[in-house]
Amino acid sequence: MFFTYLRRELRRRRKAALVVASGLALGIALVIVVNSVSNGMGKAQDKVLQSLYGLGTDMTVTKASEPSTSSSQRPRFQFDARNSDDDSTQSSDRVMVQGFTTLASSTVAEVGDQKGVSNAVGGLSLTVFKVSGQFTRGQFQQDQQGGGMPSGGPGGGSSGQPQGEVRGGGADFDINQYTVYGTDVTQTGLGPLTSSKITSGRTFKTTETDAKVVVADSAYAKEKKYKVGSTVTVKGVKYELIGIATADSGDSAANLYIPLKQAQTLADQKDKVTTVYVKATDSQQIDVVKSAIQKNVSGTTVTTSADLAKTVSGSLSTASSLATSVGKWLSIAVLVAAFLVAGLLTSSAVSRRVREFGTLKALGWKSGRVTRQVVGEAVVNGLVGGALGIAVGLAGAYAVTAISPTLQAQLGSAGGQTGGAGGPGGGGFMGGPGRQTAKSLEVALTAPVSVTTIAVAVALAVAGGLIAGAFGGWRASRLRPADALRRVE
Known part of the structure; x- marks a missing residue:
């Protein structure tokens, strides 16, 4: 009814x-x-x-900001003087730490021991400035006076040396800047490389902690015409290209990835890292973990994804x-x-x-x-x-x-x-x-x-x-x- x-x-x-x-x-x-x-x-x-951040990363730990006026933060390039008559090409690499501040590698273990931290991995971010080019020798041109004789004469106040000027010459140099990230190859589940997918070759092996091997970003590899097996030279050190990575987000974290120890050697930063990538045991307790790290690990700044989201415009x-x-x-x-x-x-x-x-x-x-x-x-x-x-x-x-x-x-x-x-x-x-x-x-x-x-x-x-x-x-x-x-x- x-x-x-x-x-x-x-x-x-x-x-x-x-x-x-x-x-x-x-x-x-x-x-x-x-x-x-x-x-x-x-x-x-x-x-x-x-x-x-890369996949699986909940927060990063970096050194707290400290104002500095040190001139060592500015890239400097030195070229040897050469007496050769031929114009020659010269180049110089300067490897610098991004942000100019580092943390001790022991900080990684210290952060990993905090309550609520599932895993912590350190990485070293570098910027390489490569200056290459050549100097061109100038030509001395003598002044022609009185049939080519030097001006002046006895008592004329002349030194008796040919008079003239150097014309031409100069320098033509190109600056190439790229980024290198030193990754802990024993723990590949955290860090910026995890936001990229290996599309050619392979990734690092856990045994390659100090090997001269490199993984290149696909866009950078295409620009430089690198292929798997190519040789990549950084500051005079030759690395074998073992893999090419394509960023899932469309923008890579770095141009080149090398083992952390190799990055520390290139930058003369033994046992140093720039960033600690942290994974929390519970994604709902990120703020609690952040507070614990800030309280117990002095001299550091903790940044979560929520903090970075506030900077998106x-x-x-x-x-x-x-x-x-x-x-x-x-x-x-x-x-x-x-x-x-x-x-x-x-x-x-x-x-x-x-x-x-x-x-x-x-x-x-x-x-x-x-x-x-x-x-x-x-x-x-x-x-x-x-x-x-x-x-x-x-x-x-x-x-x-x-x-x-x-x-x-x-x-x-x-x-x-x-x-x-x-x-x-x-x-x-x-x-x-x-x-x-x-x-x-x-x-x-x-x-x-x-x-x-x-x-x-x-x-x-x-x-x-x-x-x-x-x-x-x-x-x-x-x-x-x-x-x-x-x-x-």
Whole structure:
């Protein structure tokens, strides 16, 4: 009887039911699209931060910033004087630590011993400046006076030496800068190299702690025409290229990767690291682990992904802010409005059905049965609205993913202070404690729809139906048969 009456009433009032369902559908569709875009923003931001940290890294530990005016931080190049008549090409490499600050290698073990730390790995970030070119010898040209005789004469104040000047000559040098990251080959599960995939050759073996081997970033290898088996020379040391890595995020952490001991030797930084990459045992306790490291390991700065996320600017940050604030508040406002409209329409429909409900009560229907009938109709309207909303929301999310708009993310700003967001970097990676270089990335926006989002949409549809039914049911329960029949026109 209940379902028969329900089906008949919904068919008879299909226009009103469609209006209620459409209002709920609009609110639910907006919630799905906003949540999906927010999820896409989160994935895009994770992709950006992944290029800094690498997979599996929860935080980094660097040396606390210390102002220094030491001239040793400036790259200096020296060339030997040569007496050869031939112009010769000269070159010089200068290997410098990114950020100019280092930590003792013992800090890695100290950080790893802290409560809540699952693993800690050290790395050394280097920048190599290579200056190469040649000096061109100038030509002395003698002044010609009096048939080529030197000017002056006895008593003329002349020294008797040919007079003239050196013309031509000079120098033509090119500066090539690239980054090198010294990685702990015994623990490859942490650090920037984990954000890249070996696409040719192989990665390091755990036994190659001090071997002269190198892995190159694919973009850098293409630029220099390196292949697996090629020889790469850094500061006069020849390394065998064993693998080529392609960054998953589209931007590599460094141009070259070598074993940590080799990097320490090149930079004359024995038992030193620039960054400690940390993995927490529980991702929900990152702030607790950060506090423990800052408290127990002196002279360090701890930077989490949340800290780095605050430095992300550009269209990605703007869009994320809009989706988080304006989008969510807008969806909430639309939902509230849809629920209120559904409730008012249902209540209004009950008022127009006074004769019907009065007759039913006169025939013996209890108030509870009438209320259940009204609530049932409202819930069905809510479920229909939910189905329409889910369909429209999925279509909207698919459209965003199909269009895949490109967003720009800028990490930090030139000369900004990050308080230790250091690490390896290629072409603008964060340079170390207290130093930050702007780094721009482009990411494609997607709108993935999760099962949780669908579940929320269904829950909202049922809630909307219940709220509308509550309005109408309360109104219907207050009708008395005599009052209802008295109002029959």
